[in-house]
Every structure is written in structure tokens, then in C-alpha cells.
Amino acid sequence: MKQSNRRPKTRNGNRNGNRRMVRVEVNSSPTIPRLMSPQLTHETRCRFLCTMNITGVNISFAQLLNTYLFASSAVQGYQVFKSVRIKFIEVWSPPTTPTSNAPAIIQFFGSGTSEGDALMHQCQSQGMSLGHMKVRPKNSFQTLYRDNSAGQAFQISCDVNTVIDLGLSFRDIPNTAAVATAALVAATTGAMYFRGFDGLAVSGTNFLPQLPTGMLQ
Numbered sequence: 001m002k003q004s005n006r007r008p009k010t011r012n013g014n015r016n017g018n019r020r021m022v023r024v025e026v027n028s029s030p031t032i033p034r035l036m037s038p039q040l041t042h043e044t045r046c047r048f049l050c051t052m053n054i055t056g057v058n059i060s061f062a063q064l065l066n067t068y069l070f071a072s073s074a075v076q077g078y079q080v081f082k083s084v085r086i087k088f089i090e091v092w093s094p095p096t097t098p099t100s101n102a103p104a105i106i107q108f109f110g111s112g113t114s115e116g117d118a119l120m121h122q123c124q125s126q127g128m129s130l131g132h133m134k135v136r137p138k139n140s141f142q143t144l145y146r147d148n149s150a151g152q153a154f155q156i157s158c159d160v161n162t163v164i165d166l167g168l169s170f171r172d173i174p175n176t177a178a179v180a181t182a183a184l185v186a187a188t189t190g191a192m193y194f195r196g197f198d199g200l201a202v203s204g205t206n207f208l209p210q211l212p213t214g215m216l217q
Contacts, residue, residue, distance in 0.1 A: 048207040061146040063199030071187035083145040087167035093131030104158040193217035
């Protein structure tokens with residue numbers, strides 16, 4: 001019987017009898033769960049239909065915030081959110097036979113001497129071809145959250161029956177008072193309502209929200 005020349009392992013050691021060091025690390029600083037944010041953020045795509053030919057209409061951030069309303073009574077509405085930023089604007093210009101429509105134009109202007117992205121974004125339908133564009137504000141303050149101010153969000157020109165989608169991100173600001181808007185008509189207390197993105201009631205807006213009639217004011 002052949003005898004093995006291999007030396008047996010020692011307990012907690014190797015064959016040479018050297019003891020191995022075992023390191024045990026104890027985490028004395030356990031991870032603390034992330035705190036719940038006290039703010040509400042709502043990202044959405046809102047669709048509107050233009051009801052007449054318009055040229056160079058300026059839309060403010062205050063008007064965008066008026067698209068979402070909370071009815072505190074049958075006649076009073078409040079803005080749901082305190083700030084908003086623009087993610088994108090998508091436009092479909094309706095076809096017309098046999099001539100072309102005037103081009104739909106979106107511009108993001110700056111403030112003071114700033115010119116925003118300084119671009120004139122436009123599309124145009126031709127005959128039966130649908131005009132389409134999707135634009136995002138780049139190098140402009142419209143990419144930031146803006147409060148209930150008269151600052152210009154964008155300028156729009158388009159023909160009647162143009163479909164306009166606004167990609168918006170709304171956010172509230174804790175410990176700030178809600179802003180009351182114009183009076184509502186026979187609203188249900190506690191319900192949410194919607195207006196055109198020009199801030200006007202559905203009876204006077206040129207940008208009609210594409211939602212059930214009962215949700216409009």
C-alpha cells in the first residue's frame with residue numbers, strides 16, 4: 001500500500017500548520033431608509049384641439065398651471081400644482097385639399113436679452129399630407145420648473161383643427177398657499193377640472209382639452 005507524503009491540514013490552518021486569519025466585519029452604520037418626499041410630482045401628456053386660426057399667441061407658465069384645477073366649492077377653483085416645466089410639444093397640422101395650410105410654429109423665447117434656443121420650430125401640411133413636429137426646449141429656461149408667473153412658456157401659431165400635445169411635469173411646493181383662479185360654474189366640490197392651456201375656460205379658450213365634457217370648466 002502506497003503511503004501518501006501529503007501532510008494533513010491542521011484545524012483552521014493550511015498544510016504547513018500556519019493558522020489563517022479570519023476577518024469579520026460588522027457594519028455599525030446600517031443604511032437608513034430613504035425619506036418619503038413631501039412633494040407631489042405629476043408628469044403627463046395633455047391633448048388639445050385648436051378651435052381657430054391663431055398667430056403668435058404667447059402662453060405663460062401661470063396659464064399652464066391653470067390647466068389643472070381643484071374645485072373648493074361650486075364656484076371657486078384652485079391650481080393643483082405650484083410649478084411646471086415643459087418636456088416636449090407635439091403638433092399635428094391638419095391636411096387641406098388642394099392647397100397647403102400656413103405652417104404651425106412653436107418658439108421658446110428667453111427672458112430679457114436671452115433668446116431661449118433662438119429657433120423657429122415649424123411644420124406644414126401639404127394637400128393630404130399631415131404636418132407633424134415634436135420639439136423640446138433646449139438651452140432654455142423652459143426646461144426648469146417655473147412657478148405661477150407671467151413668464152413666457154412658449155409662443156404658438158397654428159391653423160384650426162391642429163392637434164397639440166403638451167408633455168408637462170407638474171410639481172407642488174410645500175408650505176405655500178394654493179392660487180385661486182377664475183370662478184367655476186356649477187362645479188362639484190372636491191373634483192378636478194381642466195381648462196385650455198391659455199388658462200381660459202372652455203367657453204372662451206382656443207385650445208380645447210380633449211377630455212369628457214363633464215371634466216371641463
